[in-house]
Amino acid sequence: MSRKLHARRIEGIDKNIWVEFSQLAADYKAVNLGQGFPDFSPPHFIQEAFCKALNGGFSKHQYTRAFGHPNLVKILAKFFSRIVGREIDPMEDILVSVGAYQALFCTFQALIDEGDEVIIVEPFFDCYQPMVMMAGGTAIYVPLKPREGCGPVLSSADWVLSPEELASKFSPRTKAIVINTPNNPLGKVKDL
Numbered sequence: 774m775s776r777k778l779h780a781r782r783i784e785g786i787d788k789n790i791w792v793e794f795s796q797l798a799a800d801y802k803a804v805n806l807g808q809g810f811p812d813f814s815p816p817h818f819i820q821e822a823f824c825k826a827l828n829g830g831f832s833k834h835q836y837t838r839a840f841g842h843p844n845l846v847k848i849l850a851k852f853f854s855r856i857v858g859r860e861i862d863p864m865e866d867i868l869v870s871v872g873a874y875q876a877l878f879c880t881f882q883a884l885i886d887e888g889d890e891v892i893i894v895e896p897f898f899d900c901y902q903p904m905v906m907m908a909g910g911t912a913i914y915v916p917l918k919p920r921e922g923c924g925p926v927l928s929s930a931d932w933v934l935s936p937e938e939l940a941s942k943f944s945p946r947t948k949a950i951v952i953n954t955p956n957n958p959l960g961k962v963k964d965l
């Protein structure tokens with residue numbers, strides 16, 4: 774009997790919007806609004822800092838602290854403490870990851886058990902649902918809906934979350950809710 778190569782946990786995760794849309798944009802020579810292709814260089818000071826780090830000798834080419842370089846986590850803690858209005862401990866509360874995908878993947882793997890439910894607000898960034906699935910959880914959706922009485926031209930502010938509908942999605946199995954603000958794809962800033 775032949776054995777399946779892929780793990781069961783990735784069954785049903787056989788499509789990816791970025792692969793599909795990038796190919797469609799290339800095939801039809803459309804402007805690809807799904808991905809950014811900057812036609813300008815990064816600011817000079819970033820290029821300089823990058824060169825300085827590369828040319829800094831062997832001491833700059835070592836494993837860093839696993840949760841993030843001390844100088845980086847300290848400055849991030851200072852910056853975000855101001856934003857969230859509470860003291861963030863740079864050595865305990867911050868994990869530097871290689872982009873949001875990695876951070877989300879680690880978070881779902883660390884928090885979600887088989888059978889757990891995760892509430893996701895629609896529309897949502899594509900990776901949340903497969904990441905929940907891979908961790909053995911079930912995604913439970915709650916859509917933003919147009920506010921009552923809004924005109925024919927809608928802005929992201931007109932799309933609102935009904936507290937009653939959100940409350941109705943919670944169950945004893947609810948483990949997490951994903952709040953993406955500012956939201957991708959809408960740009961909407963959630964009023965929390």
Ligand SMILES: Cc1ncc(COP(=O)(O)O)c(C=O)c1O
Pocket residue numbers: 871872873874875898953956957
């Ligand atoms: C809401 C959201 N989540 C996740 C990602 C993935 O981020 P990254 O490219 O940093 O892994 C993006 C990227 O645009 C995003 O907008």
